[in-house]
Amino acid sequence: MKVLVTAKRVVDYNVNIRVLSDNTGVDLNNVKMSVNPFDEIAIEEAVRLKEAGAAEEVIVVSIGPKACSEQIRTALALGADRGILVETDEDMQPLAIAKLLAALVAKEQPGLVITGKQAIDGDNSQTGQMLAALAGMSQATFASEIELGDDTATVTREVDGGFQTITVKLPAVVTTDLRLNEPRYASLPNIMKAKKKQVDVYTPEDLGVDVTPRVKTLKVMPPAERQAGIIVESVEELVDKLRNEAKVIS
Amino acid sequence: MSILVVAEHDNESIKSATLVAVAAAAAIGGDIEVLVAGANCGAAAEAAAKIAGVSKVLVADHDVYGHALAENIADLIVEIGKNYSHILAVTTTSGKNYMPRVAALMDVQQISDISGVVSEDTFERPIYAGNAIATVQTSDAIKVLTVRGTAFDPVAAEGGSATVETLDIVKDAGLSTWVKDEIAKLERPELTAASIIISGGRGMQNGENFALLESVADKLGAAIGASRAAVDAGFVPNDMQVGQTGKIVAPDLYIAVGISGAIQHLAGMKDSKVIVAINKDEDAPIFQVADYGLVADLFKAIPEFDALLEG
Numbered sequence: 001m002k003v004l005v006t007a008k009r010v011v012d013y014n015v016n017i018r019v020l021s022d023n024t025g026v027d028l029n030n031v032k033m034s035v036n037p038f039d040e041i042a043i044e045e046a047v048r049l050k051e052a053g054a055a056e057e058v059i060v061v062s063i064g065p066k067a068c069s070e071q072i073r074t075a076l077a078l079g080a081d082r083g084i085l086v087e088t089d090e091d092m093q094p095l096a097i098a099k100l101l102a103a104l105v106a107k108e109q110p111g112l113v114i115t116g117k118q119a120i121d122g123d124n125s126q127t128g129q130m131l132a133a134l135a136g137m138s139q140a141t142f143a144s145e146i147e148l149g150d151d152t153a154t155v156t157r158e159v160d161g162g163f164q165t166i167t168v169k170l171p172a173v174v175t176t177d178l179r180l181n182e183p184r185y186a187s188l189p190n191i192m193k194a195k196k197k198q199v200d201v202y203t204p205e206d207l208g209v210d211v212t213p214r215v216k217t218l219k220v221m222p223p224a225e226r227q228a229g230i231i232v233e234s235v236e237e238l239v240d241k242l243r244n245e246a247k248v249i250s
Numbered sequence: 251m252s253i254l255v256v257a258e259h260d261n262e263s264i265k266s267a268t269l270v271a272v273a274a275a276a277a278i279g280g281d282i283e284v285l286v287a288g289a290n291c292g293a294a295a296e297a298a299a300k301i302a303g304v305s306k307v308l309v310a311d312h313d314v315y316g317h318a319l320a321e322n323i324a325d326l327i328v329e330i331g332k333n334y335s336h337i338l339a340v341t342t343t344s345g346k347n348y349m350p351r352v353a354a355l356m357d358v359q360q361i362s363d364i365s366g367v368v369s370e371d372t373f374e375r376p377i378y379a380g381n382a383i384a385t386v387q388t389s390d391a392i393k394v395l396t397v398r399g400t401a402f403d404p405v406a407a408e409g410g411s412a413t414v415e416t417l418d419i420v421k422d423a424g425l426s427t428w429v430k431d432e433i434a435k436l437e438r439p440e441l442t443a444a445s446i447i448i449s450g451g452r453g454m455q456n457g458e459n460f461a462l463l464e465s466v467a468d469k470l471g472a473a474i475g476a477s478r479a480a481v482d483a484g485f486v487p488n489d490m491q492v493g494q495t496g497k498i499v500a501p502d503l504y505i506a507v508g509i510s511g512a513i514q515h516l517a518g519m520k521d522s523k524v525i526v527a528i529n530k531d532e533d534a535p536i537f538q539v540a541d542y543g544l545v546a547d548l549f550k551a552i553p554e555f556d557a558l559l560e561g
Contacts, residue, residue: 138425229541
């Protein structure tokens with residue numbers, strides 16, 4: 001079975017986000033870019049399936065500008081076998097990304113697709129579900145455990161209030177939550193080996209997908225600043241303030 | 251314009267999150283209809299008919315909708331969705347599960363987690379874990395939206411008198427089956443519905459010490475939350491997590507105990523009306539968002555706080 005995983009190029013989670021002064025977006029100049037952390041978990045899960053003998057090949061896809069090949073190399077160094085870059089400078093939105101992935105699914109026929117539950121830039125949480133819909137596949141979102149059967153997967157999902165377990169028919173799309181696994185670090189020999197692995201490059205036109213954005217960003221603003229309040233000197237003063245000033249306790 | 255709100259419910263009653271989605275629909279403006287899809291969900295449908303501002307409730311009552319499996323719910327919504335200008339659900343784990351599927355099947359670019367309505371096609375939403383707010387405009391004819399649960403004041407649960415219409419649509423995609431739910435039993439209010447929340451962080455040191463917070467919570471009628479650090483350290487289960495990757499909350503009072511205030515935690519609670527921080531590290535970033543800060547050892551301060559509440 002082939003497993004297809006995604007590696008979105010996003011601003012590293014350690015970077016402090018700064019909104020541009022002209023309010024057209026956030027500052028991406030000279031900012032460290034990384035694989036979306038939820039996608040890293042997807043890659044790790046796929047590699048573990050391969051190591052356990054449940055998957056034969058792990059294919060990693062990244063969609064965006066040429067520089068996304070860095071994220072593909074990272075995934076290859078972590079153990080993915082082969083990469084696909086869909087190169088475009090268009091502002092890519094989840095529906096268009098899902099259509100490109102659906103075209104690749106038709107080409108590669110993976111038994112399982114694993115994506116991050118969301119990317120930490122747009123926070124949309126749409127791509128995996130949209131791909132499942134377009135490819136007519138089952139879906140299991142926010143997975144904290146995946147157990148592969150012959151033609152099904154049993155997935156434990158993190159839901160409000162606890163967990164839900166469902167069984168989905170393969171091929172399926174699974175999106176990862178934080179507790180699914182802890183991704184490994186790439187070793188130096190594996191980083192060197194990754195450089196020799198095959199990466200195919202397509203354009204959206206090659207795949208017959210119209211990626212014209214449907215949604216236009218009019219402006220991007222910093223969030224409303226919350227003013228720091230006061231430091232109280234004692235528990236007594238705190239209770240007094242909450243009762244008589246803020247009036248939030250009785 | 252006619253707006254469809256997909257209800258969040260447990261078959262017996264309507265979850266308060268639904269009232270937030272109806273509020274967002276009211277902000278867009280138009281005739282508001284609510285879909286209740288479930289199994290033996292008649293009581294929930296009756297409750298939905300009482301929500302202020304709702305003109306019609308559509309009920310799809312069948313086993314195939316019993317566990318809100320995304321494939322079946324999405325197919326149902328797509329079937330009736332063409333009649334509406336907007337389709338809304340709340341940004342909960344179930345809304346996040348089926349709505350993108352609905353959007354893709356209708357060839358719509360969904361707008362996730364809206365925090366504001368500018369006009370019928372223009373919305374505000376947080377990006378980068380709430381570190382920026384984008385105003386976005388869609389060109390899609392039908393708007394598929396999820397609504398941030400803390401961003402709108404819920405409409406009244408009572409006072410409406412909507413008509414109830416039964417839908418005879420059974421969609422069984424046959425792609426997935428429900429196995430089990432493991433929902434933590436709650437003796438206290440749910441985090442996303444509580445008006446007071448007391449949360450513990452890494453400073454609690456272990457899970458047993460959360461008993462200190464329980465006593466306070468019982469007196470205040472509060473829910474108990476936790477930071478990601480406390481969850482990752484194994485002190486408490488993950489459904490208690492407040493933050494960008496956990497629950498987004500906005501109670502009247504949020505008490506952060508032994509929580510340093512990482513960006514990812516702040517993103518989940520900084521819309522609270524009053525924030526209290528108790529931490530022994532005076533440089534903890536949590537103090538920058540707190541209305542009332544107390545620099546103290548929580549193991550002394552919390553029992554004192556608890557004792558004063560009795561008086």
